[in-house]
Amino acid sequence: MNLSLFVQQILNGLTLGSVYALVALGLTLVYGILHIPNFSHGALFMAGAYTAFFFIGSLGANYWVALIGAAAVTAAIAVLSERLVFSRLRDSPPLHDMIAAIGLLLFIEAVAHAIWGADFRRMAPPFPGIMRIAGTVLPIQRALIIGGAIGLMIALHLFLKRTTTGATIVAMAQNREGASLVGIDLTRVSIITFAISGALAAVAAVLFAPINLISPSMGNLVILKAFVIIILGGMGSVPGAILGGMIIGFAESFGAFYISTDLKDIIAFALLVAILSLRPQGLFPAPSR
Amino acid sequence: MRMTRRVVWGLAAAAMFGTVAGGALAQETVTIGWTGPLSGGAALYGKNTLSGLELAAKEINEAGGLEVGGKKYKLEVVGLDDKYSPSEAAVNAKRLRSQYKAPIVFCPHSGGNFAMQAFNEQDGFIIGAYTSVPQMTERGNKLTLRIPPSFAGYLDPFIKAEMSAFGKKLGMAGADHDYAKAWAALIAPAWKAAGGTVVAENPMSYNKDTDFYSGVSRVLAASPDVMFIGGASEPTALVAKQARELGFQGGFIVMDQAKLDEMAAVLGGDWSLLEGAIGTLPLIFDQRPGAKSFVPKYRKAYNRDPGTEASLNYSSLNAVADAMKLAGTVSDAPAIFAKLSDAFGKLPPERNPASINSVDAKGGSNAVLVVGLVKGGKVVPVDASGTVQN
Numbered sequence: 001m002n003l004s005l006f007v008q009q010i011l012n013g014l015t016l017g018s019v020y021a022l023v024a025l026g027l028t029l030v031y032g033i034l035h036i037p038n039f040s041h042g043a044l045f046m047a048g049a050y051t052a053f054f055f056i057g058s059l060g061a062n063y064w065v066a067l068i069g070a071a072a073v074t075a076a077i078a079v080l081s082e083r084l085v086f087s088r089l090r091d092s093p094p095l096h097d098m099i100a101a102i103g104l105l106l107f108i109e110a111v112a113h114a115i116w117g118a119d120f121r122r123m124a125p126p127f128p129g130i131m132r133i134a135g136t137v138l139p140i141q142r143a144l145i146i147g148g149a150i151g152l153m154i155a156l157h158l159f160l161k162r163t164t165t166g167a168t169i170v171a172m173a174q175n176r177e178g179a180s181l182v183g184i185d186l187t188r189v190s191i192i193t194f195a196i197s198g199a200l201a202a203v204a205a206v207l208f209a210p211i212n213l214i215s216p217s218m219g220n221l222v223i224l225k226a227f228v229i230i231i232l233g234g235m236g237s238v239p240g241a242i243l244g245g246m247i248i249g250f251a252e253s254f255g256a257f258y259i260s261t262d263l264k265d266i267i268a269f270a271l272l273v274a275i276l277s278l279r280p281q282g283l284f285p286a287p288s289r
Numbered sequence: 290m291r292m293t294r295r296v297v298w299g300l301a302a303a304a305m306f307g308t309v310a311g312g313a314l315a316q317e318t319v320t321i322g323w324t325g326p327l328s329g330g331a332a333l334y335g336k337n338t339l340s341g342l343e344l345a346a347k348e349i350n351e352a353g354g355l356e357v358g359g360k361k362y363k364l365e366v367v368g369l370d371d372k373y374s375p376s377e378a379a380v381n382a383k384r385l386r387s388q389y390k391a392p393i394v395f396c397p398h399s400g401g402n403f404a405m406q407a408f409n410e411q412d413g414f415i416i417g418a419y420t421s422v423p424q425m426t427e428r429g430n431k432l433t434l435r436i437p438p439s440f441a442g443y444l445d446p447f448i449k450a451e452m453s454a455f456g457k458k459l460g461m462a463g464a465d466h467d468y469a470k471a472w473a474a475l476i477a478p479a480w481k482a483a484g485g486t487v488v489a490e491n492p493m494s495y496n497k498d499t500d501f502y503s504g505v506s507r508v509l510a511a512s513p514d515v516m517f518i519g520g521a522s523e524p525t526a527l528v529a530k531q532a533r534e535l536g537f538q539g540g541f542i543v544m545d546q547a548k549l550d551e552m553a554a555v556l557g558g559d560w561s562l563l564e565g566a567i568g569t570l571p572l573i574f575d576q577r578p579g580a581k582s583f584v585p586k587y588r589k590a591y592n593r594d595p596g597t598e599a600s601l602n603y604s605s606l607n608a609v610a611d612a613m614k615l616a617g618t619v620s621d622a623p624a625i626f627a628k629l630s631d632a633f634g635k636l637p638p639e640r641n642p643a644s645i646n647s648v649d650a651k652g653g654s655n656a657v658l659v660v661g662l663v664k665g666g667k668v669v670p671v672d673a674s675g676t677v678q679n
Contacts, residue, residue: 015502
């Protein structure tokens with residue numbers, strides 16, 4: 001076995017896993033509030049990429065400004081969707097949330113389609129350099145994805161575990177009635193959670209966009225994987241989303257290299273079936289409600 | 290008896306006078322049908338093919354319309370969205386034929402064309418099939434015009450030019466949709482027949498994958514001299530770029546679905562990443578007189594560069610219009626179809642940027658193939674024998 005090629009696949013797996021994990025994190029946090037998977041999350045990913053594309057292309061902003069701007073705008077879209085749609089459906093059956101989420105997904109996609117059209121767009125890489133270490137290739141943008149994702153995960157972990165606001169989100173996810181009884185404001189927690197999930201999706205998209213293409217349907221590819229990841233990791237679990245993202249990322253990169261690129265999705269999903277048949281509750285099941 | 294005959298003649302004369310008078314009052318319209326994707330991921334591609342038809346119709350109308358059998362007609366292109374779906378293409382074609390009386394329906398995807406072949410002879414309309422799948426004209430349909438040349442013609446020049454420039458080892462990293470598979474099934478044996486070896490076969494999902502690094506590195510692990518790549522232009526450009534990042538120095542054989550100029554645009558205009566790539570010659574680099582006069586006309590009308598999907602459809606509608614003149618009818622599809630080859634042969638270059646000179650007995654056009662090689666950061670034309678022209 002060629003060692004540098006092996007290391008190359010580890011780096012590929014980390015890159016993919018980081019993007020997947022960031023998207024899955026937002027999805028899993030919102031699951032704690034809505035108790036349904038938010039299908040419109042993929043559209044937020046796409047909206048983040050287009051917002052940054054707009055900031056860079058039309059306003060001439062620098063990459064980092066665009067990253068922060070996209071996170072802010074996408075967080076605002078997520079909060080708006082919570083205020084205008086999901087909060088009003090709080091007492092309806094879960095099916096209504098689900099239909100509303102699909103409606104939102106189609107709506108945001110159609111808006112992007114109307115503004116930017118169907119063609120692929122491309123964001124020029126802000127750091128086109130490539131690091132070569134003993135036969136292994138690591139473009140700086142890919143290093144940035146890995147570093148950025150790990151940094152955000154640590155920040156999110158500290159926020160949830162060390163701050164009172166973070167603790168209210170965890171409490172709400174564990175038991176909505178209990179949390180309300182001890183005086184936690186559901187509205188406030190919902191807004192914060194949606195804002196975080198939108199921002200995470202946008203950051204993932206803006207980090208990933210320079211090595212990929214921007215199109216109205218770009219979110220669909222990633223969101224499908226993110227659903228698998230949160231099922232794999234345990235619905236609503238933060239460490240589960242991270243580990244699940246890495247497992248799918250590694251399965252794809254190693255499967256594509258050592259077995260067949262054609263079969264890599266089969267490998268990733270076969271792994272899902274295998275893990276779920278051994279642990280039907282996911283890797284990190286949420287504590288009982 | 291005599292009385293009856295007189296009445297019949299009188300009626301016939303009145304009918305004739307009626308039509309002539311009607312023609313003088315309002316110009317009659319011939320509808321040119323089109324069904325293709327106008328929404329979804331392939332919308333841009335659909336619009337590009339439609340634009341070639343619209344430009345041709347506009348020019349014919351501005352030049353005074355189409356004169357057939359002493360009558361003047363105006364051409365009107367009616368395009369209906371089928372979202373790339375064969376079943377919707379068939380429904381659109383039925384509508385274009387029955388509601389608009391279109392004698393020809395153009396369609397830019399093989400699925401839609403195959404679907405229309407089920408009933409076009411019976412309904413009496415010609416299919417303007419914009420697809421290079423060779424089987425399109427192998428099913429014995431008598432009213433199908435295959436507009437682009439069959440892609441089998443690309444194999445020879447592609448293989449000769451790349452093998453002599455880079456070496457005999459081919460790595461296959463094409464896409465995995467049907468069209469790409471049909472290409473792969475032809476090029477691998479042709480490469481071996483030319484004395485080369487295929488060192489890796491790893492088709493990838495160009496439309497669904499989020500990243501190509503692992504797939505490309507799998508092909509590169511077999512150290513190929515030339516890589517076969519190709520799907521839609523944009524992901525194909527990413528595959529080429531990632532292969533360069535991973536250290537690939539050889540050449541690329543680019544499947545005809547991807548266009549070299551669109552790929553370069555995705556890469557920020559960096560042609561150096563595509564050095565040694567061979568593919569269909571982008572129209573803007575075509576030095577033949579027809580193409581050279583078409584490009585500025587198209588830019589003026591649409592404010593962007595035309596691709597071959599525009600020029601091929603533009604040539605075809607011009608030929609269809611002339612075939613109507615030659616046949617003396619705007620509605621009799623078999624008669625129009627029979628004159629198509631003649632019409633193509635007589636088109637002046639400025640109305641025939643795609644350089645289609647004739648149509649074979651089965652309905653396939655034989656446009657003169659020119660392919661392009663990226664050399665020194667520029668696209669240079671390569672002729673059908675694989676010789677670089679300068």
